[in-house]
Amino acid sequence: MLLLDFDGTLVPLAERPEGVVVTRELIDRMNRLSVLFEGRLALVSGRAIEVLDDFGFEGLSIAGSHGAEWRLPDGSRDGLDRPDELDEAKAAFIKFANGKDGVLFEDKPLGAALHFRLAPSFADASIDLAKGVAGDLHLQHGHDMIEVRVGGVNKGTAIAELMSHAPFAGFRPIFLGDDVTDEDGFARVGDHGGHGILVGRIRDTRASYHLSDPNAVNAWLARALEPAG
Numbered sequence: 001m002l003l004l005d006f007d008g009t010l011v012p013l014a015e016r017p018e019g020v021v022v023t024r025e026l027i028d029r030m031n032r033l034s035v036l037f038e039g040r041l042a043l044v045s046g047r048a049i050e051v052l053d054d055f056g057f058e059g060l061s062i063a064g065s066h067g068a069e070w071r072l073p074d075g076s077r078d079g080l081d082r083p084d085e086l087d088e089a090k091a092a093f094i095k096f097a098n099g100k101d102g103v104l105f106e107d108k109p110l111g112a113a114l115h116f117r118l119a120p121s122f123a124d125a126s127i128d129l130a131k132g133v134a135g136d137l138h139l140q141h142g143h144d145m146i147e148v149r150v151g152g153v154n155k156g157t158a159i160a161e162l163m164s165h166a167p168f169a170g171f172r173p174i175f176l177g178d179d180v181t182d183e184d185g186f187a188r189v190g191d192h193g194g195h196g197i198l199v200g201r202i203r204d205t206r207a208s209y210h211l212s213d214p215n216a217v218n219a220w221l222a223r224a225l226e227p228a229g
């Protein structure tokens with residue numbers, strides 16, 4: 001079974017969250033792979049399910065929002081509730097980003113994020129603010145971003161949740177990811193006899209294999225769809 005992170009793994013990172021390019025070819029490839037794997041394919045992402053659906057992945061199983069929500073192949077959905085504390089964090093982030101060129105606020109159903117890819121000089125201040133408002137929320141680091149989000153879940157629990165349901169249960173998972181948030185997922189697939197594949201720059205990792213970038217990932221996925229022989 002195949003589990004895939006989205007940003008930085010299936011698509012190259014972009015300057016802004018909404019700037020990633022999802023081609024029709026990618027959507028078709030993922031849908032065909034899902035059929036090939038008899039439904040045992042899922043996205044495991046920090047993005048919300050709705051956002052990934054808007055990119056065109058509404059036909060896929062998804063563990064979204066860092067494992068706080070999930071949709072199975074039969075279309076059933078479940079997940080955690082939005083904590084009230086997020087509203088306060090959201091207000092603080094909007095106020096902070098206001099007037100700071102390149103600092104972006106990202107509103108998420110189960111989190112709130114500040115992006116500083118376009119304004120690296122605001123990285124420390126963004127992280128300090130997030131630490132200050134996090135309270136009982138989980139502080140989530142990512143590529144040039146900081147997020148506060150619902151806690152108690154991560155990419156590892158996301159994978160465990162998927163694997164407790166048909167058609168995933170009992171199969172050996174392969175998980176591809178690029179970010180530090182994906183390390184929990186790499187550890188978890190190992191627990192199930194599977195393997196992690198790190199995408200991008202090599203670092204200290206729980207993954208067993210490596211692919212250089214999203215282009216290499218897509219070439220690898222495309223080969224799986226080629227007729228045998």
Ligand SMILES: O=P(O)(O)OC[C@H]1O[C@H](O[C@H]2O[C@H](CO)[C@@H](O)[C@H](O)[C@H]2O)[C@H](O)[C@@H](O)[C@@H]1O
Pocket residue numbers: 005006007008012013014015016017018019020044045046047106108113115117142143144145179181
């Ligand atoms: O778990 P993922 O699917 O990798 O999602 C992680 C976060 O991805 C997005 O942010 C990242 O990608 C942006 C677009 O390429 C980039 O501009 C940003 O710097 C990256 O951090 C997304 O916006 C977040 O909500 C996800 O948590």
